[in-house]
Amino acid sequence: xxxxxxxxxxxxxxxKKYWKDIPLTINGMLGGFGQISVTDINGSRAFLRPFLTIxxxxxxxxxxxxxxxxxxxxxxxxxxxxxxSVDMVELTxxxxxGAEQHIxxxxxxxxxxxxxxxxxxxxxxxxxxxxxxxxxIGHLTDDHFVxxxxxxxxxxxxxxIIVLKDNCSPEKVFDDTDSSYMRTREHTLELIVKSGLKLxxxxxxxxxxxxxxxxxxxxxx
Ligand SMILES: C[S@@+](CC[C@H](N)C(=O)[O-])C[C@H]1O[C@@H](n2cnc3c(N)ncnc32)[C@H](O)[C@@H]1O
Numbered sequence: 769x770x771x772x773x774x775x776x777x778x779x780x781x782x783x784k785k786y787w788k789d790i791p792l793t794i795n796g797m798l799g800g801f802g803q804i805s806v807t808d809i810n811g812s813r814a815f816l817r818p819f820l821t822i823x824x825x826x827x828x829x830x831x832x833x834x835x836x837x838x839x840x841x842x843x844x845x846x847x848x849x850x851x852x853s854v855d856m857v858e859l860t861x862x863x864x865x866g867a868e869q870h871i872x873x874x875x876x877x878x879x880x881x882x883x884x885x886x887x888x889x890x891x892x893x894x895x896x897x898x899x900x901x902x903x904x905i906g907h908l909t910d911d912h913f914v915x916x917x918x919x920x921x922x923x924x925x926x927x928x929i930i931v932l933k934d935n936c937s938p939e940k941v942f943d944d945t946d947s948s949y950m951r952t953r954e955h956t957l958e959l960i961v962k963s964g965l966k967l968x969x970x971x972x973x974x975x976x977x978x979x980x981x982x983x984x985x986x987x988x989x
Pocket of ligand 1: 798835838
C-alpha cells in the first residue's frame, strides 16, 4: 500500500474508532456543545426557508436527506417538521439504531437509513429536494469532498439544493481527537467551485459562543 493510501485509510479508520465510543446524545453529537443545538436549528431553519416553496422559493418539501446524521438531531428538529419524509446516511450503525428513540413518533417518516461513509455514498438520482450536510464534511479528504458534492448534485430533484453547514477556521486545522479537518472559508469555497456547484447564498450562524469557530451555511445547486 502506498504511503498516501495508508494515511487515507488511517484518517478514515481513526474517525470510525472515535465515533464508535461516543454516547447517543446531543452532547455526544456536538462534542460537548449540546447547548448550542437550539440556536443551530433556528439558524438553519431561517436560512433554509426562503428557498422552499412554503417560503416563496422554488425548492420542494417532499424529501430530504441528512448526511452524517448521527442520531438524527437535525432530522428531528429541522427536516421532519418540514419534509414529508427524510433519509439518513451515517457512518456509525449504533447512531442509526438509536434514531428511533431519539426522534420518537415522527420516526415513522424516516424512510431509509444508510450506514455508509459519505466518501462511498451515492444519493439516488433526482431524489432529494434538500441534501443537508452538517458537521461532517471535515471527515472527508479534499478529493472526496469534491466528488461527494458532485454525486449530491445528481441526487437533487428539480430546484433541489444542497446545504453545507460547518465550522470554518482562519487556517486549516487537523483535529486528531476525531480525525477531521477544519477548513478555511476560502478553501471550502475553492472545493465548492471545483465541484462545479453554484453558490446560491452563504451566511454565518449567529448566536454561538465565542469559543466556537465561525459556522457558515452554504446553499448550493
Ligand atoms: C459532529 S457529528 C454531527 C452529527 C449531525 N450532523 C449533527 O449535526 O447533529 C459527526 C457525525 O458524522 C459521522 N461521520 C463521521 N465520519 C463520517 C463519514 N466519513 N461519513 C458519514 N458520516 C460520518 C459521525 O459518526 C457523527 O455521527
